[in-house]
Amino acid sequence: MPRKGLTRRALTPLLVATMLLLGACSSPQQQTGKIPVVGVANYGAHPILDVIVDSFKTGLRARGYEDGKNIRIIWKSIEGDVNLAPAVAQSLVQSNVDAIVSITTPVSQAVAKSARGKIPVVFSGVTDPISAGLVSSWQNTPGSGITGTSDRWPYAEQLDLIKTLIPHARQVGFPYNSGEANSQYALTQVVPLAKERGLEIVPAAVTGMADVRRAVESLAERGVQVIYVSSDNTVMAGFDAVLKVAYERKLPVIVGESANVERGGLATFSVDYRRLGDSTADLLIRVLKGEEPGRIPVVTFQGAELYLNEDAAKKMGITFPPSLLAKAKKVYSAMTAK
Amino acid sequence: MIRIEQISKIFTATDGRRIAALDAFSLTIKPGSLVVLMGPNGSGKTTLFKVLDGQLSPDSGSVVWNVSPESATSATSPIPCIRHVPQEPLELAFPGMTLAEHMLFVELASRRPRFWTRGVTKARLDKYRAILEEYGVRNLAQSVTGPLRSQSVGWQQIFIVLLSALAKHLAEKVEPGTDLLLLDEPTSSLDEENAGLCLDLVRRLHREGRTVILATHDVDIALRLAERVCVLRRGRLVADIAGVDLSATTPEGLASIVAGARHPL
Amino acid sequence: MTEFLQALAGIVDLGTLQGLVFAGVAFSAVLSLLVLDFPDISIEGTFPLGAAVAAVTLAKGAPPAAAFVLAGLAGCAGGLLTGSLHVRLGMSKLLSGICTAAIFYSLNMWIMGGRANLPVLDVRTYFSQFEAIDSSVKTWLYPSRKLFFHPGSIFGCLLLVVALKLILDFILASEFGVILRGVGQNERAVRAYGHNPGNYKLLGLAMANALAALSGALAAQYQGFSDVNMGVGVLVMALVAVILGQELFARLGLGLGSPAAITRAALAGVIIHQMVLATVLRVGAPPTSLRLFAGLSLVAVIALRRRRSAVTFSW
Numbered sequence: 012m013p014r015k016g017l018t019r020r021a022l023t024p025l026l027v028a029t030m031l032l033l034g035a036c037s038s039p040q041q042q043t044g045k046i047p048v049v050g051v052a053n054y055g056a057h058p059i060l061d062v063i064v065d066s067f068k069t070g071l072r073a074r075g076y077e078d079g080k081n082i083r084i085i086w087k088s089i090e091g092d093v094n095l096a097p098a099v100a101q102s103l104v105q106s107n108v109d110a111i112v113s114i115t116t117p118v119s120q121a122v123a124k125s126a127r128g129k130i131p132v133v134f135s136g137v138t139d140p141i142s143a144g145l146v147s148s149w150q151n152t153p154g155s156g157i158t159g160t161s162d163r164w165p166y167a168e169q170l171d172l173i174k175t176l177i178p179h180a181r182q183v184g185f186p187y188n189s190g191e192a193n194s195q196y197a198l199t200q201v202v203p204l205a206k207e208r209g210l211e212i213v214p215a216a217v218t219g220m221a222d223v224r225r226a227v228e229s230l231a232e233r234g235v236q237v238i239y240v241s242s243d244n245t246v247m248a249g250f251d252a253v254l255k256v257a258y259e260r261k262l263p264v265i266v267g268e269s270a271n272v273e274r275g276g277l278a279t280f281s282v283d284y285r286r287l288g289d290s291t292a293d294l295l296i297r298v299l300k301g302e303e304p305g306r307i308p309v310v311t312f313q314g315a316e317l318y319l320n321e322d323a324a325k326k327m328g329i330t331f332p333p334s335l336l337a338k339a340k341k342v343y344s345a346m347t348a349k
Numbered sequence: 350m351i352r353i354e355q356i357s358k359i360f361t362a363t364d365g366r367r368i369a370a371l372d373a374f375s376l377t378i379k380p381g382s383l384v385v386l387m388g389p390n391g392s393g394k395t396t397l398f399k400v401l402d403g404q405l406s407p408d409s410g411s412v413v414w415n416v417s418p419e420s421a422t423s424a425t426s427p428i429p430c431i432r433h434v435p436q437e438p439l440e441l442a443f444p445g446m447t448l449a450e451h452m453l454f455v456e457l458a459s460r461r462p463r464f465w466t467r468g469v470t471k472a473r474l475d476k477y478r479a480i481l482e483e484y485g486v487r488n489l490a491q492s493v494t495g496p497l498r499s500q501s502v503g504w505q506q507i508f509i510v511l512l513s514a515l516a517k518h519l520a521e522k523v524e525p526g527t528d529l530l531l532l533d534e535p536t537s538s539l540d541e542e543n544a545g546l547c548l549d550l551v552r553r554l555h556r557e558g559r560t561v562i563l564a565t566h567d568v569d570i571a572l573r574l575a576e577r578v579c580v581l582r583r584g585r586l587v588a589d590i591a592g593v594d595l596s597a598t599t600p601e602g603l604a605s606i607v608a609g610a611r612h613p614l
Numbered sequence: 615m616t617e618f619l620q621a622l623a624g625i626v627d628l629g630t631l632q633g634l635v636f637a638g639v640a641f642s643a644v645l646s647l648l649v650l651d652f653p654d655i656s657i658e659g660t661f662p663l664g665a666a667v668a669a670v671t672l673a674k675g676a677p678p679a680a681a682f683v684l685a686g687l688a689g690c691a692g693g694l695l696t697g698s699l700h701v702r703l704g705m706s707k708l709l710s711g712i713c714t715a716a717i718f719y720s721l722n723m724w725i726m727g728g729r730a731n732l733p734v735l736d737v738r739t740y741f742s743q744f745e746a747i748d749s750s751v752k753t754w755l756y757p758s759r760k761l762f763f764h765p766g767s768i769f770g771c772l773l774l775v776v777a778l779k780l781i782l783d784f785i786l787a788s789e790f791g792v793i794l795r796g797v798g799q800n801e802r803a804v805r806a807y808g809h810n811p812g813n814y815k816l817l818g819l820a821m822a823n824a825l826a827a828l829s830g831a832l833a834a835q836y837q838g839f840s841d842v843n844m845g846v847g848v849l850v851m852a853l854v855a856v857i858l859g860q861e862l863f864a865r866l867g868l869g870l871g872s873p874a875a876i877t878r879a880a881l882a883g884v885i886i887h888q889m890v891l892a893t894v895l896r897v898g899a900p901p902t903s904l905r906l907f908a909g910l911s912l913v914a915v916i917a918l919r920r921r922r923s924a925v926t927f928s929w
Contacts, residue, residue: 087895092846092847093837093841093843093844093846094833094837094844094846094847094848094851095891096837097632097836097837097838098628098632098888098891098892098895099895101628101631101762101892102624102628102892102895102896104762105624105627105628105762105896106896116731116839117731117837117839117841117843120731120733120735120837120838120839121837121838121839123735123838124734124735124836124837124838124839125762125838129762142729142733143731143733143839144733144734144735144736144838144839145733145735189720189723189730190719190723190730190842190843191730192729192730192731192841195728195729195730218719433806440800440802440803441800441802441803441806441807442800442803443795443796443799443800443803444799444800445795445799446792446795446796446799450792450795450796453789453792454792454793454796454804454807455807457789457792457793457809458807458808458809462788462789462790462792462793463788463789463790464785464788464789464790464791465788466788466789467784467787467788467789468787468788468789468790468791468792469787469792516807
């Protein structure tokens with residue numbers, strides 16, 4: 012019994028001391044101030060975000076910055092809990108970093124709140140930075156202390172793609188999670204663009220991954236001619252369910268980015284998230300070199316690439332016109348969806 | 350007079366059988382008397398209590414309350430303040446609250462509590478202490494700010510009995526003349542000494558003018574306490590012994606009546 | 615050594631500030647869980663409700679006081695909803711909370727104009743005046759170092775939290791509070807003594823959710839945004855705060871014998887929890903293991919406990 016008590020009583024101080032020591036060790040050294048220190052605040056693991064992060068690292072390397080050699084990066088994540096965002100932001104601010112890269116909207120908002128005026132901020136993975144309150148215009152404002160990349164999608168091109176591939180389409184099914192800011196934004200953008208093209212958007216709300224199948228089935232029941240999947244995290248998590256229903260009912264699925272075409276979606280004009288990550292790296296380096304973030308307009312992507320999937324086309328009863336095949340950046344034929 | 354007239358209460362068991370907890374039960378009680386109810390388990394004592402305090406409504410029959418002599422002839426009369434202490438008195442207890450807070454609870458029974466005045470004030474504490482001292486439970490008086498559960502189970506029960514009895518007195522400072530106190534086996538889990546204390550308390554409460562109906566298994570208690578013993582079996586009154594007959598009854602005799610022997614008278 | 619001290623100071627600063635922001639939620643749990651014995655899941659809906667109401671109010675240029683008042687009232691409504699579902703419709707305690715939280719998930723978006731996220735960045739907030747103090751303290755005390763502490767903001771939160779605590783303590787010690795506590799311990803007895811427990815539950819839940827909403831309003835102004843997903847995990851945070859506080863006080867022999875002590879324990883619990891999180895963040899645990907380490911740290915703190923006594927009240 013005394014042995015047990017000793018272990019218990021020693022456990023806590025030991026753990027606490029270890030953590031504090033580790034903390035002291037991991038904080039950046041003021042003496043080697045030559046090496047810039049950058050904090051990256053991420054949202055969590057997610058296919059698109061992972062692409063951004065990877066291409067960001069590659070982008071830095073391509074421009075001559077190697078983590079650990081001439082730049083130091085502190086990686087933090089809120090792990091899906093938005094209430095941790097201010098804590099993560101604050102911890103980076105208190106770590107004396109030279110710049111902060113923030114990924115996704117709530118994280119960027121928290122970082123903007125804590126760091127603006129003190130530390131320059133580069134955001135990424137934010138679809139609509141204006142209504143998120145990060146910048147006042149796409150051109151940005153000198154002195155704002157913040158800039159970044161937006162993954163605002165080429166919705167017009169994607170809708171045109173629908174018209175090209177499915178000429179008889181009138182109703183476009185749009186499954187989405189209304190709790191995601193990006194998806195709401197997408198919907199507001201897409202509805203008027205669709206109308207211009209004689210298309211009607213039929214939304215179907217989901218609250219979780221389990222709802223996705225049911226939502227797509229209901230869209231099919233309502234007679235939509237095509238399903239349009241945007242950047243919605245929830246629908247993407249349940250993308251296999253979308254494909255299953257689509258194949259069963261020979262319903263074409265237009266997606267928003269190339270990864271999902273690879274998985275079995277029909278086609279897309281995609282924002283290249285690799286370019287996004289790369290642009291983020293570029294912006295960061297410009298900021299580290301002294302450029303004032305407010306003078307850098309928000310980077311968006313006008314030119315998008317076309318991706319097609321032949322197997323999906325067969326299953327969905329679509330034939331690609333040869334001109335389109337010629338234009339495509341990549342044509343997939345292997346599918347990963349079952 | 351409290352006239353219980355032909356009360357019947359039938360329960361349906363889970364297997365569909367109909368059980369008469371009370372079967373045309375009648376009893377007349379003089380205000381201010383101390384009646385002991387006896388009977389085996391399931392004889393209807395608890396059911397009767399629940400009918401009297403309004404928890405259950407009888408399937409037939411009625412209870413007529415004429416508690417003051419003046420209203421003997423009036424059709425309607427005020428129902429007395431009925432305090433029912435159930436078989437598990439601790440069902441009426443708040444384990445985590447202090448004795449004082451219990452008494453405050455009872456004191457607040459008649460009016461809406463205020464949230465702008467402090468609950469357990471010094472004045473109230475003094476008052477509660479005094480009341481407990483008055484009733485001879487000094488140790489409770491001394492630990493009036495302590496939680497109920499730090500008392501022994503016996504003392505907790507005694508406290509609850511006292512608390513219930515004192516309800517109106519605490520709330521409105523009314524004379525207990527019209528109170529009806531129903532005690533369902535208050536000494537069942539008490540040891541010899543505490544049982545004695547409890548009974549002393551009951552006697553005291555009775556002497557203050559309350560009408561007391563006490564249900565018990567224990568023939569000794571019945572004989573020690575009662576002016577009148579009513580025996581129930583299967584929802585019916587099978588014996589009603591008072592006065593001379595009562596003093597003549599031995600514990601063994603009473604026990605056999607309860608068990609089923611016919612009463613000689 | 616200075617690095618270590620700076621890190622420590624940063625943890626204390628951040629932990630205290632965050633703890634105070636979320637203190638309202640801890641108080642809410644004291645009221646619902648400890649006093650009323652009602653595990654109130656609806657705070658996962660009313661916490662973001664307060665945030666949404668505050669964000670919208672502030673965006674329109676209203677003073678922060680108005681934001682708080684409206685948020686508090688909205689929280690009351692939420693609590694009354696939960697209470698009504700339980701008392702009038704007879705839903706179980708857990709289910710009523712879940713229903714309310716679900717309803718408010720959609721309602722909060724509607725309040726924010728159909729959006730899932732509303733920024734609170736370039737508007738005047740409760741913190742605006744205190745952030746000015748933070749900056750001036752910085753320029754005055756430690757201008758050369760690249761550190762950022764928040765004495766002003768902490769002070770601002772302290773004002774609010776202490777006010778709430780005093781009000782809550784007073785109500786719990788009042789006549790009303792005694793009956794309220796009774797409702798949580800033995801509803802049947804409350805009825806026997808002539809009170810209607812249902813009404814008390816309604817009032818108690820209204821107060822508890824008002825507290826959660828106030829915390830949400832404060833959080834939105836602190837974080838810089840109101841997001842419909844803010845409610846996730848708030849209940850766990852509240853429970854951890856309350857239980858941690860109780861364990862700690864019991865272990866350290868500090869009294870838990872009055873409403874003031876209980877709320878004090880909950881406040882200590884939420885602050886310590888946030889300090890633990892801040893420590894783990896500061897230490898630089900690999901990004902995906904933040905919650906793992908936070909959990910382990912809590913285990914370590916609980917391991918302080920010597921006695922195996924259940925968490926109880928004894929006031």
